[in-house]
Amino acid sequence: MSSIRVLNVAEKPSVAKAVAGILSRQGGGGMRVREGRSRFNKIFEFSYTIRGQQCQMFFTSVTGHLMELDFDDRYRKWHSCDPLQLYHAPVVKYVPEDKLDIKRTLEEESRKCQWLVLWLDCDREGENIAFEVVEVCTQANRHLNVWRARFSALIDRDIRESVEALIRPNQLFADAVDVRQEIDLRIGASFTRFQTMLLKDAFHLDFAADNRNVVLSYGPCQFPTLGFIVERYWEIQSHEPEEFWTINCTHNSDEGIATFNWMRGHMFDYTCAVIIYEMCVQEPVATVTKVRQQEKLKYPPHPLSTIELEKRASRYFRISSEQTMKVAEDLYQAGFISYPRTETDCFSQRTDLRAIVQEQQGHPVWGSYAQRLLDPGEGLWRNPSGGGHDDKAHPPIHPTKFSGGESRWSQDHHRLYELVVRHFLACVSKPAVGAETTVEVDIAGESFSASGRVILEKNYLDVYRFESWGGSMIPTYTFGQQFAPTTLTLDSGVTRPPTLLSEADLLSCMDKAGIGTDATMHDHIKKLLDRCYATKDSNTRFSPTNLGEALVMGYDDMGYELWKPYLRAMMESDMKLVSMGAKRKAEVLETCLEQMKACFQDARSNKAKLFEAMEVFFERSGRSGALEQHTGGDIIRRCGVCQESDMVLRQKPDGNFMVGCLGFPQCRNAVWLPGSIAEAAVTTNTCSICTPGPVFMIQFKFRRLDIPHNYNVNHLGCIGGCDEILKQLVEICGTGSRNTSTTPARARGPTTTSSSNQQRNSRQVACTHCMQYGHSSNVCPSQISHSSSARSRDVSQQNGDSSVPCETCGTPCFSRTANTANNRGRKFYSCQSQGCNFFVWVDNLSNSNGGRRAERANARTGGRGRGGRSGRVNAADTTFVSATGDPVSGRRCFVCGDPSHFANVCPSRGI
DNA sequence: GCAAGGTC
Numbered sequence: 063m064s065s066i067r068v069l070n071v072a073e074k075p076s077v078a079k080a081v082a083g084i085l086s087r088q089g090g091g092g093m094r095v096r097e098g099r100s101r102f103n104k105i106f107e108f109s110y111t112i113r114g115q116q117c118q119m120f121f122t123s124v125t126g127h128l129m130e131l132d133f134d135d136r137y138r139k140w141h142s143c144d145p146l147q148l149y150h151a152p153v154v155k156y157v158p159e160d161k162l163d164i165k166r167t168l169e170e171e172s173r174k175c176q177w178l179v180l181w182l183d184c185d186r187e188g189e190n191i192a193f194e195v196v197e198v199c200t201q202a203n204r205h206l207n208v209w210r211a212r213f214s215a216l217i218d219r220d221i222r223e224s225v226e227a228l229i230r231p232n233q234l235f236a237d238a239v240d241v242r243q244e245i246d247l248r249i250g251a252s253f254t255r256f257q258t259m260l261l262k263d264a265f266h267l268d269f270a271a272d273n274r275n276v277v278l279s280y281g282p283c284q285f286p287t288l289g290f291i292v293e294r295y296w297e298i299q300s301h302e303p304e305e306f307w308t309i310n311c312t313h314n315s316d317e318g319i320a321t322f323n324w325m326r327g328h329m330f331d332y333t334c335a336v337i338i339y340e341m342c343v344q345e346p347v348a349t350v351t352k353v354r355q356q357e358k359l360k361y362p363p364h365p366l367s368t369i370e371l372e373k374r375a376s377r378y379f380r381i382s383s384e385q386t387m388k389v390a391e392d393l394y395q396a397g398f399i400s401y402p403r404t405e406t407d408c409f410s411q412r413t414d415l416r417a418i419v420q421e422q423q424g425h426p427v428w429g430s431y432a433q434r435l436l437d438p439g440e441g442l443w444r445n446p447s448g449g450g451h452d453d454k455a456h457p458p459i460h461p462t463k464f465s466g467g468e469s470r471w472s473q474d475h476h477r478l479y480e481l482v483v484r485h486f487l488a489c490v491s492k493p494a495v496g497a498e499t500t501v502e503v504d505i506a507g508e509s510f511s512a513s514g515r516v517i518l519e520k521n522y523l524d525v526y527r528f529e530s531w532g533g534s535m536i537p538t539y540t541f542g543q544q545f546a547p548t549t550l551t552l553d554s555g556v557t558r559p560p561t562l563l564s565e566a567d568l569l570s571c572m573d574k575a576g577i578g579t580d581a582t583m584h585d586h587i588k589k590l591l592d593r594c595y596a597t598k599d600s601n602t603r604f605s606p607t608n609l610g611e612a613l614v615m616g617y618d619d620m621g622y623e624l625w626k627p628y629l630r631a632m633m634e635s636d637m638k639l640v641s642m643g644a645k646r647k648a649e650v651l652e653t654c655l656e657q658m659k660a661c662f663q664d665a666r667s668n669k670a671k672l673f674e675a676m677e678v679f680f681e682r683s684g685r686s687g688a689l690e691q692h693t694g695g696d697i698i699r700r701c702g703v704c705q706e707s708d709m710v711l712r713q714k715p716d717g718n719f720m721v722g723c724l725g726f727p728q729c730r731n732a733v734w735l736p737g738s739i740a741e742a743a744v745t746t747n748t749c750s751i752c753t754p755g756p757v758f759m760i761q762f763k764f765r766r767l768d769i770p771h772n773y774n775v776n777h778l779g780c781i782g783g784c785d786e787i788l789k790q791l792v793e794i795c796g797t798g799s800r801n802t803s804t805t806p807a808r809a810r811g812p813t814t815t816s817s818s819n820q821q822r823n824s825r826q827v828a829c830t831h832c833m834q835y836g837h838s839s840n841v842c843p844s845q846i847s848h849s850s851s852a853r854s855r856d857v858s859q860q861n862g863d864s865s866v867p868c869e870t871c872g873t874p875c876f877s878r879t880a881n882t883a884n885n886r887g888r889k890f891y892s893c894q895s896q897g898c899n900f901f902v903w904v905d906n907l908s909n910s911n912g913g914r915r916a917e918r919a920n921a922r923t924g925g926r927g928r929g930g931r932s933g934r935v936n937a938a939d940t941t942f943v944s945a946t947g948d949p950v951s952g953r954r955c956f957v958c959g960d961p962s963h964f965a966n967v968c969p970s971r972g973i
Numbered sequence: 974g975c976a977a978g979g980t981c
Binding site: 145254 | 974979
């Protein structure tokens with residue numbers, strides 16, 4: 063039987079070498095290596111038998127995608143077409159210049175072979191690359207019999223099994239990637255060209271030495287990444303510190319000090335806190351109600367995936383994700399660590415983990431730990447637990463070769479290799495063991511708890527020096543034991559805003575939202591820095607730049623969530639449907655691109671929003687004619703607002719006329735003219751009424767059909783305030799577009815309400831969440847929790863949205879608003895639980911807060927026990943409110959107002 | 974000059 067010549071192609075040279083090595087060993091024969099056209103992609107030759115068929119194997123590789131997608135030549139230049147055309151412009155898939163040598167190798171080898179076996183990674187991208195290879199190879203030899211090998215790890219058994227069970231490549235998987243590529247290209251290019259050409263020359267971009275090189279890119283991954291940064295930044299900006307109160311208790315004994323925390327945590331209502339504090343102070347005896355001793359385990363981390371490597375390198379060493387991937391690639395190329403781009407965080411059963419540990423035994427620092435791991439007497443070994451992710455292509459990142467440190471390594475190389483090794487050793491180690499003691503005490507019905515921990519066995523913590531497990535001792539307590547607290551204090555604090563996102567936080571956000579892949583996330587982060595959309599401080603925390611914030615603000619003001627991850631999530635779910643065969647590629651492409659095109663058109667018609675947002679941060683340069691109303695024009699009069707510049711007549715891009723101050727943006731004085739004007743020209747006539755003069759009159763020509771029939775189409779008018787006809791026509795026609803049913807009149811920025819934006823958008827674009835028309839995605843009923851912006855202007859405090867525990871029975875009470883004749887609009891808390899009659903006006907609570915704070919300060923710093931046993935509050939001046947809502951003075955019951963007792967023993971509570 | 978995805 064004659065031998066079949068088989069061309070095998072892997073996704074990267076390392077896989078070609080590894081698989082060829084495994085198969086040639088199994089085939090029993092030797093392996094020959096020869097050069098291909100590309101110096102990176104060698105060709106391995108050996109004999110092998112597939113299902114009884116003698117084969118002559120030729121094994122080579124590509125380097126990732128062989129082809130690129132781009133627009134047809136006619137559309138590649140930025141000014142070659144309207145960016146809107148990019149939604150339909152023809153696209154071509156081609157082999158770029160730097161891949162031509164690989165293409166030639168494939169063509170030459172194909173001609174010699176009968177079979178083609180594709181060894182691309184077993185994911186959607188791999189399947190797509192497979193079809194690129196098929197296209198090149200079958201063009202050279204159309205008789206090729208095409209096969210796909212599916213393997214999950216580069217180990218003997220997997221490879222042998224996959225070659226015995228060859229299948230056909232999966233067109234649906236490849237289709238899904240085609241969809242993604244085309245959508246990314248069209249959206250990215252259209253929005254990038256649009257916003258760059260619109261804004262770059264219109265503003266003094268202070269961060270750029272030369273505006274000509276500035277690209278304001280938009281991408282479905284980079285923008286949501288920027289969105290995470292901006293959103294957190296806005297959250298911090300809009301944070302309003304809120305004061306809260308908590309009760310703390312300490313107890314000194316011969317064995318040491320125990321700190322007991324209030325189990326309610328903290329309270330935002332001072333009155334509530336002080337009442338409870340009073341109760342504790344009245345009966346300052348602590349009774350131990352619970353002593354719990356537990357063994358606690360702290361588990362080692364899961365095996366290392368790319369994202370975890372990036373996050374941990376950032377957290378432990380402050381190395382950027384981009385640098386981490388660079389160094390990891392270096393270490394991988396030199397054979398010290400396994401493939402660094404992997405989602406997998408569990409080891410295959412077949413991996414020889416002990417062999418990997420064995421290699422590390424000689425290391426001067428962690429070698430002795432590796433020895434302990436392998437010693438059964440130590441009992442330190444534990445099979446690693448997986449995190450449940452498996453990309454079926456690569457194992458978790460682990461050391462593949464011992465090194466005591468190479469002389470050419472940088473500090474980052476040393477650190478990353480150490481992290482990979484220590485992480486691996488930790489994974490196969492037992493968890494740390496601790497003994498935790500929790501003590502709960504009761505003071506006047508309030509619960510407090512204290513806990514302490516001692517570490518019994520460090521185990522993996524011995525080698526994983528990056529993690530610690532704080533321990534603290536507490537004295538011994540027994541159930542029922544009573545003691546007098548050493549201190550019992552009512553303390554205040556204020557809520558703090560969240561911190562800026564760290565690189566590890568950002569990677570987590572992206573991972574959770576499915577933005578980017580393990581191999582590209584660091585690229586998206588770097589792109590934000592390169593584009594000057596964000597900056598990173600020395601603590602690896604990200605802030606948006608003015609430019610980044612302005613762009614997000616502009617789209618947010620339009621009512622669009624182009625900066626949120628939902629668009630990507632929708633594309634991802636569509637891709638999945640395509641790969642499963644539930645939706646056709648053409649159908650998904652058509653609907654998605656139609657929607658994005660409508661969105662693009664709408665964004666373009668709302669470009670004033672982007673301008674307004676940019677104007678918040680940047681000076682206008684005056685170089686752009688994009689919004690003509692701000693520059694040039696015939697003079698009407700001197701501006702009465704700034705008294706420095708002239709007011710000029712301008713026609714806006716939408717065809718409408720206005721009179722604006724040349725001092726814009728410093729002076730925003732403007733007169734908006736009726737939308738029914740067809741022509742307007744400044745005359746030499748001056749108004750005899752309006753002052754200060756001269757005010758030049760304008761000859762208007764109105765469109766007949768756009769004004770009532772009793773008005774003349776020709777009108778010599780004045781914008782100085784005297785012209786009643788002009789005023790009436792503004793009233794009748796509005797100052798916006800001619801046809802309000804399709805493009806409603808729109809005032810400038812701040813006066814435009816967000817609801818009018820939403821209405822406008824909803825007419826043209828389907829919601830990106832539910833694909834329904836009639837609303838935009840930021841008000842989608844299916845996504846309400848996503849829809850509110852964190853920006854302060856959008857934050858509204860509504861009735862019933864915050865609660866305080868009822869001071870009588872503890873049930874959460876929500877604020878409500880009175881609707882009675884005397885108290886309409888006044889807020890109150892009223893307990894809704896059955897039989898409880900607690901009631902208080904909110905303004906009574908807040909009005910008396912100032913005095914109470916002073917009083918509290920006095921109680922804590924005055925001679926009344928600061929640091930002593932009882933920081934008792936002087937309630938003599940406190941204004942309490944009775945259940946009827948009437949204020950009562952003095953030390954009286956909070957519930958019924960009776961001065962003979964406090965609320966904690968009020969008869970109305972059945973005590 | 975534009976995207977994101979492979980990889981060197």
